[in-house]
Amino acid sequence: MLKKIITSLCTLCILFTVASGVLAAEPIKIGALLAVTGPPSFLGDPERNTAVMLETQINNAGGINGRTLKVIIYDTQGDATKAVQAANRLIKDDNVSAIIGPSTTGETMAVIPIVEAAGVPLISCAAGIKITEPTKKWVFKTAQNDSLAVERIYDHLKKRNINKIAILTVSDGFGSSGREQLKLKAESFGITIVSDEIYGPKDTDMTAQIVKIRGSKAQALICWGTNPGPATIARNAKQLGLTMPLYMSHGVSSKKFIELAGDASEGIILPSGRVIVAHMLPKSDKQKKSLLAYVNNYKKHYNVGGDHFGGHAWDAVMLLKGAIERGGDAPDAIRKELENTRNFRGIGGIFNFSPQDHAGLTKDAFVLVTIKNGNWTLVK
Amino acid sequence: MDLSEDILQYILSGLSTGAIYAVIGLGFAIIYNSTSIINFAQGEFVMLGGMLTLFFHVTLFLSLPFSIFLAVLVATAVGALFERLAISPLKNADPLILVIITIGGSILIRGIAMLLWGKDTYVLPMFSGDEPIVLWGATLMPQNFWIFGITLIIIVANRLFFHHSIIGKAMRACSFNRVASSLVGINVKHTVLFSFAISSALGAAAGIIIAPLTMTSYDVGIMLGLKGFCAAIIGGMSGGIGTVAGGLIVGVLESLGAGLISSGYKDAIAFIILLLILFLRPQGLFVKGDTERV
Numbered sequence: 135m136l137k138k139i140i141t142s143l144c145t146l147c148i149l150f151t152v153a154s155g156v157l158a159a160e161p162i163k164i165g166a167l168l169a170v171t172g173p174p175s176f177l178g179d180p181e182r183n184t185a186v187m188l189e190t191q192i193n194n195a196g197g198i199n200g201r202t203l204k205v206i207i208y209d210t211q212g213d214a215t216k217a218v219q220a221a222n223r224l225i226k227d228d229n230v231s232a233i234i235g236p237s238t239t240g241e242t243m244a245v246i247p248i249v250e251a252a253g254v255p256l257i258s259c260a261a262g263i264k265i266t267e268p269t270k271k272w273v274f275k276t277a278q279n280d281s282l283a284v285e286r287i288y289d290h291l292k293k294r295n296i297n298k299i300a301i302l303t304v305s306d307g308f309g310s311s312g313r314e315q316l317k318l319k320a321e322s323f324g325i326t327i328v329s330d331e332i333y334g335p336k337d338t339d340m341t342a343q344i345v346k347i348r349g350s351k352a353q354a355l356i357c358w359g360t361n362p363g364p365a366t367i368a369r370n371a372k373q374l375g376l377t378m379p380l381y382m383s384h385g386v387s388s389k390k391f392i393e394l395a396g397d398a399s400e401g402i403i404l405p406s407g408r409v410i411v412a413h414m415l416p417k418s419d420k421q422k423k424s425l426l427a428y429v430n431n432y433k434k435h436y437n438v439g440g441d442h443f444g445g446h447a448w449d450a451v452m453l454l455k456g457a458i459e460r461g462g463d464a465p466d467a468i469r470k471e472l473e474n475t476r477n478f479r480g481i482g483g484i485f486n487f488s489p490q491d492h493a494g495l496t497k498d499a500f501v502l503v504t505i506k507n508g509n510w511t512l513v514k
Numbered sequence: 515m516d517l518s519e520d521i522l523q524y525i526l527s528g529l530s531t532g533a534i535y536a537v538i539g540l541g542f543a544i545i546y547n548s549t550s551i552i553n554f555a556q557g558e559f560v561m562l563g564g565m566l567t568l569f570f571h572v573t574l575f576l577s578l579p580f581s582i583f584l585a586v587l588v589a590t591a592v593g594a595l596f597e598r599l600a601i602s603p604l605k606n607a608d609p610l611i612l613v614i615i616t617i618g619g620s621i622l623i624r625g626i627a628m629l630l631w632g633k634d635t636y637v638l639p640m641f642s643g644d645e646p647i648v649l650w651g652a653t654l655m656p657q658n659f660w661i662f663g664i665t666l667i668i669i670v671a672n673r674l675f676f677h678h679s680i681i682g683k684a685m686r687a688c689s690f691n692r693v694a695s696s697l698v699g700i701n702v703k704h705t706v707l708f709s710f711a712i713s714s715a716l717g718a719a720a721g722i723i724i725a726p727l728t729m730t731s732y733d734v735g736i737m738l739g740l741k742g743f744c745a746a747i748i749g750g751m752s753g754g755i756g757t758v759a760g761g762l763i764v765g766v767l768e769s770l771g772a773g774l775i776s777s778g779y780k781d782a783i784a785f786i787i788l789l790l791i792l793f794l795r796p797q798g799l800f801v802k803g804d805t806e807r808v
Contacts (some may be wrong), residue, residue: 139577145519175633176634178635179633213735305778331777332776332777332778333777333780334734334780334781336734336737337729337780337781338531338724338727338729338734338737338738339527339530339531339727339728339769340767341523341524341527341564341769342523342527342528342769342770342772342773342777342780343772343773343777345520345523345524345773346520346772346773346777349520361635362729362731363633365635365637366728366729369644369727372644372646373646373653373654373655374523374644374653375653390634390635394635394637394729395636396637396643396644
């Protein structure tokens with residue numbers, strides 16, 4: 135008797151699940167490969183938070199075309215091998231329509247052959263120029279190219295009539311890519327690099343490099359790295375009484391840098407996405423609205439303002455949302471609609487994708503900021 | 515800015531980092547001498563020193579001197595606990611197994627620190643301001659003088675403890691011959707516990723005095739630990755002046771190498787020295803080769 139009841143209950147349950155599956159439309163599935171833990175967690179953590187926040191927000195507003203959005207997030211820990219395994223899982227087991235991430239250039243390069251073979255659109259949140267150059271059929275990205283940041287700095291140096299510079303770059307992927315671009319673009323701006331120094335990501339004292347730079351004929355120093363190295367460099371430069379102007383990369387455009395470098399951060403100039411100076415932008419700025427909405431929304435959910443890095447995930451999710459709204463969630467349709475995206479006002483800049491350009495940004499994506507009284511100020 | 519001033523700056527910066535390597539190296543040597551294992555968790559106590567001070571000072575609003583005192587105390591307790599839970603239960607285990615256990619311990623401590631404090635980098639306030647001090651054309655921070663001063667005190671105290679106190683002498687006796695020591699009534703198990711406690715305290719002290727200059731995060735221990743290991747190897751794992759000299763040599767050569775040769779090779783320099791010493795003089799630079807008595 136009991137056996138019969140259980141069997142019939144089970145049958146009912148199965149019938150019910152099948153029926154409800156048919157009634158409600160299938161959710162739209164997007165995969166995310168983010169370095170939530172591990173060394174690049176300063177990228178992956180805000181990216182994950184942003185993706186989760188947007189998922190709830192979009193579903194509360196009725197989903198995409200009446201269907202709910204489901205973001206499946208795997209933590210890659212910044213490890214290319216894990217990123218590749220997770221990408222395979224997303225494509226083969228989870229059947230996602232598109233993927234956002236990975237967070238770093240190294241992981242993205244490892245995942246590219248997989249998405250290219252499977253024909254699934256990927257919007258990377260990493261900055262490396264080789265991700266979209268040469269253009270790959272299925273690969274897009276939202277983080278600004280290093281070369282755009284370099285151009286911004288060189289523009290400013292030219293305005294100040296500086297043509298001899300020193301560079302101090304970190305010996306990891308971010309630093310070597312920046313170093314490459316700094317050297318590549320220097321000539322076309324009439325700039326000579328008179329001193330080319332390197333430091334390790336875990337180094338605790340950079341006075342030796344700065345003394346060497348101080349003794350060179352450089353008129354300005356450009357440092358390329360992510361926290362905490364550049365903060366140590368700023369402190370060492372102050373200790374040694376370095377008088378030349380100090381420029382940094384967009385890798386330190388977060389409040390954490392000011393906190394770490396303290397007084398030594400005063401007067402440092404760096405290119406940054408608009409997000410950290412959102413409230414200072416003139417009303418005419420086309421991105422201002424999206425930026426303020428993102429920063430405030432993030433603050434409401436996580437008690438800190440949204441940053442540059444989470445912005446890459448915001449752009450990726452919202453670009454996908456737009457593409458799916460216009461053309462449905464078939465991978466090929468998403469890819470086509472992404473290529474047709476024009477004037478998308480995102481966090482990282484105003485995106486204009488095309489079949490030839492899968493990065494979509496110009497150097498206007500960056501503004502120059504400086505640090506005054508422990509806060510960001512726009513450089514006019 | 516002439517070259518001699520630059521070189522002075524390299525040497526002073528190098529001495530300051532070298533002093534830290536020396537204190538960490540002493541920690542390695544003390545444990546090696548009483549247990550003949552290399553405690554690869556040593557770097558994690560450096561991290562604990564900095565992070566615990568930060569926790570007591572910034573999160574619990576205690577005064578800096580008191581926070582430092584508590585941090586050393588807690589780190590010492592963690593070191594002693596580590597010995598009780600992981601090293602002491604394995605009686606007569608092969609040193610290699612114990613070394614691997616210390617590596618496991620270091621990963622565990624680092625992981626717990628990551629869960630407790632997150633992955634961010636934090637900064638500890640300088641002990642006495644951040645106005646640079648000019649010294650014959652080179653500039654140093656007041657914190658550098660704290661590093662020199664405290665390192666000197668640690669070295670002297672270390673010497674006094676091991677040569678003039680009964681516990682210290684007992685510990686040295688154990689390092690020469692464990693069986694004979696236990697025969698004359700020395701409690702060998704206690705000396706092992708002591709050596710772990712002392713070297714954790716040393717590591718924590720190093721971590722605290724360097725944190726205002728270099729900042730601290732859950733993973734600073736790895737690199738500093740390895741550099742301290744280099745110092746101890748150069749000093750032939752001696753608990754005294756050899757290891758101190760080893761640390762200073764590594765620090766100064768790194769700094770000179772980065773300044774005069776190429777900054778890209780800074781870390782390579784320390785490890786090239788390490789390999790050369792291991793190949794050519796495995797007994798250390800300052801130790802006359804001794805014969806193993808059977």
